Amino acid sequence: MPILKTKYGRRSFLKASALSGGGMMLGFSWLASCQPGGNHALSNIPKEWFDINAFLKIADNGLVTIISPNPEGGQNIKTGMPMIVAEELDVDWNDVTVEQAPLNTELYTRQFIGGSQAIRQGWNSLRMAGASARHMLREAAAQSWSVPVDEITTEAGVLKHPSSGKSAGYGEMAGAAANIPVPEEVKLKDINDFMIIGTSRKNVDGKKIVTGQPLFGIDTYVEGMLTAMIVHPPAFGMKLKSVDDTAVRSMPGIRDVFTLKVLQDDFERQHFDTCTFLEVVAIVGNSTWEVMKAKQAIEVQWEPFESYTEERTFYGGGKRTLTIPSGLENSSDHGTMMTREAAQSSTVVRKNGNPEMAFRNAARVIEKTYTAPFLAHNCMEPMNFFAHVTSEGAVVKGPLQKAELTEHTLSARLGLPLEKIDIQMTRLGGGYGRRSYAHWVTEAALISQKMNAPVKLVYSREDDMTGGIYRPAYQATYRAALDADNNLVGFHINAGGLSDSPLYANRFPAGAVDNYLAESWTLNSNITIGSFRAPRSNFIACAEQSFLDEVAEATGKDPIDFRLELLERAAINPVGENNDYDAARYAGVLELVREKSNWDQPSSGIHRGVSAYFCHNSYAAQVLDLTIEDGKPIIHNVCCAVDCGIVVNPDAASNLAEGAIVDGIGNALFGELTFKDGVPEKNNFHQYRMIRMSEAPRNIDIHFVDNGIDPTGLGEPTFPPAFGALANALYRASGERVYVQPFYGRGQQLDVRN
């Protein structure tokens, strides 16, 4: 039984809950039982709640409220995190309700969506929150019954003293437990004793979602609230010149029109302070439709900007100066520019052995180049935020991924101390990285400050899609050197992009090839970029896994055998240092997917592709089956093996993995944003093709490796391999390799449906 010091975020175990509005929340929190039909709580309204620590409170009748610290954007974290607390608390899940925490850096750490780290990094603190509360309840019972605490057991929310036969519900002891000192260390459950973790529990907000309750930021409404929209430049490389708002000011329902500067020139930008358009026009009115009409009528003049630089402190502390070049860029030029940059400006990031000699002496060299375009995130809920800024402070509410960082930006821009900024987190209608870059929170706050009123800022779909912060456009060239016996003796990757490099130099097959060279470059662009689900991996996994498939074929080996041979080499006698993957776990998912997909007994007429990748501390392998009918790929099945350690909520985890696979297939087939004279050539879903139901796989099987290892990432790791599995299956179907994303539907537009 593991024992952990309660050192993680110890302040969060102090009893004085600082949750803002905690009392007000009680009125409805108990109505939202975790179980869709869990009405027994309704007939048993508690009279009093006791804050045990920042993660949970217990009512006098035994109901438990667990506070979920991280924002919910579809990962089902609002169910998963409380499950971990409930497990160690040893309570009946039917007695648990869940509340969303606001941003509170005093009580919680890392209230982020990003990097698939919430469960991995929250694992210990969530377990301790439950375990320390359980310990305090046992102490309270021991004191009450004058027996040793070691003799007190618990079961599903009931304290028991077996030898005397005494028992009490948690609710009866909660008041006393709240006064017990927080233990210095706590015993955690043995993972074999888990009753909740590892069992599927329904989404705690499921009922609210299917009945259309107001969960999302865009649903926010308060009395006297105004609606605002912005007008941003139509092209990258352009800035505001002048505004003629005379026609607009007199339009019905319009309250004000003004320009605003989102960030000040001397603001010290951090990693997520990307702001595409530094100055925008704000239109404020009584209702969305009135503001939309004004947006169409307003006349704004734009002009090209000059090149400029900005200093930025990146995640991990590195400070760099970025150059934002002038000019109106064209996607048709980007390929040539990237090829030239790769030839001229590559930097060696990793080198093992003597790759030059290996390629010189090779019996055969295979060289292939892969490219992928910019991608828009296209969250279904357009960017939006509520703000009410007064002299007393700022209250902002809405969907965002990195509230703690946003709070600092807001503080600097509004000139308000951090303690005067209250960030409330709503459910996100998708994030995928886009809502890490929260310039729209600052925009909403500045508009509210100017209007001296509560304001909801809403981006139109067109504003959202053409507003920048895209998945970068990438290019990678791979070379493989084979000796006369078809052994892979040299490997060379050269990768870069606009304006980020996708290279992970220490990832497979680094460590598995004696002579290895990895080079990187980046090319400046004024088309802004940002994190997009599994950043960099979402491109490089496809290039790498497509290339390995091609090399395997050249060597006459089965693609899974070929990868397993390389992984065996990396496990037994790794080349170089800092290889960032565990070769045995990597091989494990390949072996599992081989078994579960019946790889060795393929069905006739079905074309199969395999792919595997490691990212965000987890491993995923996929086999994708397709046929081509009427020139279109029909994806019959995707079999996916995942090693993410302990799975907290298996059905929800499967849902997340299934969605990532659909997302990967969709972006690989259709995802593309191109530019002409700086203007995005797509601005809404009639042009930007998203995967639809008829194009999604007909079946997806998710298989988790059961290894008892502490949980690792899940939201991202099944996304990157889907691209490669699809690419390799398309090759089997058509006999032609695909090197350029998107694979299908370039330039095609869907009819608008009504």
Add this chain to the structure above:
Amino acid sequence: MATFSLNVNGKKHQVDADPATPILWVLRDHLNLVGTKYGCGIAACGACTVHLDGVAVRSCQLPVSGVGDKTITTIEGLSEQGDHPVQKAWLEHDVPQCGYCQAGQIMSASALLESNPNPSDADIDAAMDGNICRCGTYTRIKAAIKTAASN
């Protein structure tokens, strides 16, 4: 501005609005029925789907002046207790991830089953292809529709 009398979820409402205002914004801004979602504004994503006399329509393209005496049903009015067979099937399959598109998906699915109680896979695809789910829950949506059909 003009006054319109609307029948939404079985209740009469008087609304003062520009006649061109899409019902989507009347629902969201005037009646505070925010379950119907804005996704694209051009009928290309399905997030705003409601029933007009029982037929699924994109409310972002339906002006308030075009409703007349037809009845509008939104996700809030699909059932009184949230127990419509489609809603129950959605919960059984734990369909949603982010959840933003799901009201539109449910309204499209419930209209489909109303007119075609036993849809084939192709029928489901045809009825649901106008609804984007960015999180990619399509396989669960289809499974839930089949469950609802069987109930």
